[in-house]
Amino acid sequence: MKAIIAEKPSVAREIAQIFNANNKRDGHFEGNGYCVTWALGHLVSLGMPEDYGIRGFDKASLPIFPNNFILTPRKTKQTKPKNYKPDPSALKQLKIINNVFGQCTSIIVATDAGREGELIFRYIYDYLQCKKPFERLWISSLTEKAIQEGFKNLRPGSDFDGLYEAAKARSEADWLVGINATQALSIAANNDVYSLGRVQTPTLALICKRFQENKGFKQKKYWQIQLQHRKDYLNFTSLSNQQWEDKKQAEQILKAIEREGRATVEEVSINTIKEQSPLLFDLTELQKEANRKLGLSADEVLQTAQSLYEKKFITYPRTGSKYIPEDLWSEIPELVRILNQSDLFKPAIATLKFGNFNKRIVNDLKVTDHHGLLPTTKIPSALTASEKAIYYMIVYRLLESLSEHCSKQNTHITIKVHHYEFSITGSKILHKGWRGIKGLLSDEKNPIQDSNRNNNINYSNNNETQEPQLIELPEFKKVDELKISSTELQEKLTSPPKLYTEADLLSAMENAGRQIEDKEQQKALANIGIGTPATRASIIETLITRNYITRKSKTLIPTHKGQKVYDLIKDQKIANVLMTAEWEMALHQIENKELDSNQFVSDIKNYTGEITQELLSLNISQESISELKCPKCQQRTLTIKEKIVKCPDDRCQWILFRMICGVQLSIDHITSLITTGKTPLIKNMKSKNGKKFDAFIILKDDYTTSFEFS
Template identity: 85%
Template sequence: MKAIIAEKPSVAREIAQILNANNRKDGYFEGNGYCVTWALGHLVSLGMPEDYGIRGFDKASLPIFPDPFILTPRKTKPTKSKNYEPALSALKQLKIIKNIFSQCTSIIAATDAGREGELIFRYIYDYLQCNKPFERLWISSLTEKAIQNGFNNLKPSSDFDGLYDAARARSEADWLVGINATQALCLAADNDVYSLGRVQTLTLALICKRFQENKNFKQKKYWQIQLQHRKDYLNFTSVSNQQWEDKKQAEQILKAIEREGRASVEKVSINNVKEQSPLLFDLTELQKEANRKLGLSADEILQTAQSLYEKKFITYPRTGSKYIPEDLWPEIPELIRILNQTNSFKPAILTLKFGNFNKRIVNDLKVTDHHGLLPTTKIPSALTASEKAIYDMIVYRLLESLSEHCSKQLTHITIKVHHYEFSIKGSKILHKGWRAIKGLLSDEASTNQDSNSNDKSSTSKSYNNSSQESNIIELPEFKKGNELKISSANLPEKLTSPPKLYTEADLLSAMENAGRQIDDQEQQKALANIGIGTPATRASIIETLIARNYIIRKSKSLIPTEKGEKVYDLIKDQKIANVQMTAEWEMTLHRIETKELDSKLFITGIKNYTAEITQELLLLNIPQENIPELKCPKCQQHNLIIKDKIVKCPDEQCQWILFRIICGVQLSIDHITSLLIKGKTPLIKNIQSKNGKKFEAFIILKDDYTTAFQFP
């Protein structure tokens, strides 16, 4: 008998049906010489400090370097216990898997085909001390054809030893840094509760740095002259290349220009450009696009894509590639013919040239563990609204990628009045190409995934005509020396723009391109395409920061809480907030995966790094927050417990509670003190209603000890 272990019950069920192992048992399927079971995700993980006999921490006990690391069943924290205990569901499933392994002759690992999927299987295999031979099922889709092809081409386990070494090294490195840094900061803060981690701390630093830049930005007024023109029955605008911070000076220049009444054409620049079709989605690009257009969180997008994958409608979503291999290319025409049976896609598919598809997405060298996201040949039905929106995005991106390039004519005219220069910009579509798929002819409506955004924040002044090249603005013909009449002139007041707060889409870009944060130009070049985290983990990192009460979602933006800013202020100059170090780790893990580097050398380096950051954090001088003793307003008997998210009475009979985060604003200690002593907070600004509108209000304590808004 052969044992097969999948990552989830739903995947095990699909495999079991194809192998005719249809006899359902408790925790597995059986039949036709197979036992198909599942892992329930991370069933086994690295043990916590208490598993090594460590029950308390002091400065002398840090850092902790387990040798060897212990594997334990997944743990949970019971509501009435301070300690984490093995989850009953994990213990039960591990017992079932152990029994199946003991009866089988060989094993097929069918966990998700990637770094984490490999780790899930190998940790279970090692924990159960199994020594049976095993092979690897490596598939990118759960369609019947893909699964059958996978079983016909099972891979030797040795092919993935490098992948496992990299996964284990990442797991152990995160343990070493996370556990030691967290305990060091808690000790330095006199046992206040904090949490640090290799990737989450850097992500928090990105959010806090941008938030503080935005908050501390000093807006300045400036003026820019706009001229209106009409030629060949077309109206258009020119904007001065110069900006003025002195309004009186700008007004004098405006009057001189109005008196002149005419401008002369100094320069005519016309360029025809080819705008390449976009590549396929990888997970990060899908999350960015869906966050911008649908407002879904990165985690919601991942869960929706995972659901579509498990229903066999799309290929494996946790991919970091935007390309497909050469051997998959012959299947694309058949896939398009099947998609053409869906009425909603027919108009778009009509614009494609069958037999002459753009082959830009084919690149064997740029396909990582999995190829770019594709729909499968199984046409979906009965999708949720989110599933349909994500599925449509993936299909339309495929159709765009197979289309021809878009040709544009970009025009830039420089005109002069006296010695002041003005610009006129226009754009004309010569050949729609891939933009005809959805009829989106302006850049504002689409994202070109080849141009990854550089996260170095720009505080430059915003130009009124900055979007003219993006939009379709046709201009009349111009020649150097032409005179152009000025119909009217005006002087709009403008403000310099602060760095934008991160949306999840912006943050994913910043995480993906973290190497660009490095100041040293040579190092930046070497690490330009290295990110922090992986496509599969970035969404969970954001959710972890929210769960830790380090950040909150406010409208579409991610902003730090008081606690998040406090942690950032403590660690921003420490090694643990060094982007370069983590970017280099990702490069090193890739070298381990390809067997260019021994993982033991990497872990030795991590231990040295851990010792350094632990010492740095232990030496921090952290001023303690002055939390006043405040009586419960309801029972008047007990001092309130003040935590990050709540203020509550410890008396179970009283049960008075106040939530500190109200409409996107966290109540400060001063707010709480004023509310309980005076019955009213100071005026709180930037409170946000459900419809996204901001307002300001006092929060008052009512006679029944509940709270309410009072408007000024």
């Protein structure tokens, strides 16, 4: 009998049906010579410090470097007493898997085909001390055809040793950095608990740095002159190339221009450009696009895409590639014909030239573990609103990628009044190409501005930085004279660096290597980011869960707690985004067997030792407000910590918890509550059933707190 282990029960059920292993047992299926079981995510993980006999932390005990990492069943956090104990569901399923492996001659690994999927199986295999031979199922779709093809082409388990070594090294590195850095900062902060991590902390640094730049930006007024013209029955405008900070000077120039009444054409530039069709989505690009267009978080996109994958409607979502291999190209025409059965896609597919599809997405060298996102030949019948939106995005992106390029004619005219230059810009579509698929003939976002924003340039509303609008212009030639029909002095403001949306943050994480000044290093790290496509969403969610950042409208902003952590670590190595990107490159090298994982872990230990000493050396004083006396005893000055405000007098014991219904009370909230008995209106608190509400927090006569609703 052969054992098959999947990552989730739903996938195991699909595989069991294909192999007619239909006898349902507790935790597995049996039949036809197969025994199909499943993991429940990470059933086994690296042990906690107490598993190594470490119960308390002080400066002398750090850093902690286990001689050999211990694998333990997944644990759950207990509140009383505060510790971790094995998850009963994990223990039960591990026992079932052990029995299944014991009955079988060999194992087929069918966990998700990626770094984490490999780690899930190998940690179970090692923890159970199993020695049975195993093969690997490596597929990019859960359709019956893909699974059957995958089982016909099983690969030796040893082919993925590099993938496992990279996953294991990542796991150990995160343990070393996370445990030691967290404990070191907590000790330095007088036992206030702060969580740090190898990837989450540099990501927090990105958000906080941008937030501080945005808030510290000093806006300035400036003025530009806009002119109205008419030629060949067409109305259009021109905008001054120059900006004036002195309004009176701009007004004087405006009067001189009005007196002149005419402008002369100085330069005519007409360029025909070809916009290549877009490539397929990888996970990060899908998350960015869905965040911009639909307002979905990165985690919502990942969960939705995973659901579509498990329902067999799309291929494996956790991909970092936008290409497909040559051998998959022959299946694309049939896929398009099947999609053409849907009335929704027929108009778009009608614009494609069958037999002459654009092959830009085909590149064997740029396909990583999985190819770019594709719909499968299974057409959905019933989807949720978010599933439908994500599915349509993936289908339309495929159709766009198969289309011809789009041709545009961009016109830029420079005119002059006296010695002041003005610009006229316009663009027209010569051939719609891929832009005809959805009828979107211009980008909703300005790519040039977006690039500037990500590089912290203090851009303005200058028309020169904007993509030419789709405006039909008359013909121009040098020395033509244009009548000025009206003028306008426009008051504008310089703009600060834009706060990160999730789409912007994903781009910053994905392109962290491009920030390196050294050209050789930049070239080596150009396509290396921090985190992976599969983990970036969880990193953002972790920062939110730990109350380091919050979502406000479409932007991500740091909380008081997040800013405090950033202020403590912003000059430390643990906040270094580029170093984290270098670690990611090292993990890729381990996966490709170009670097020894032991060397990587050794380097991480050296790095951990350095950051631990840096953090322990921080001198962090407890936060207090001298003018605020305890409201109960009226004797002692209140002490403010991250989670509580308390009276230091043990006899008084007055205490206020700062986290109330998902919102952390700020210093202003606390000051108002103590001095007036009432906070300002606090918005977006969350009740136990998940509903948001706004309320004041009041201090009652018995010195406890309560809500007051407006």
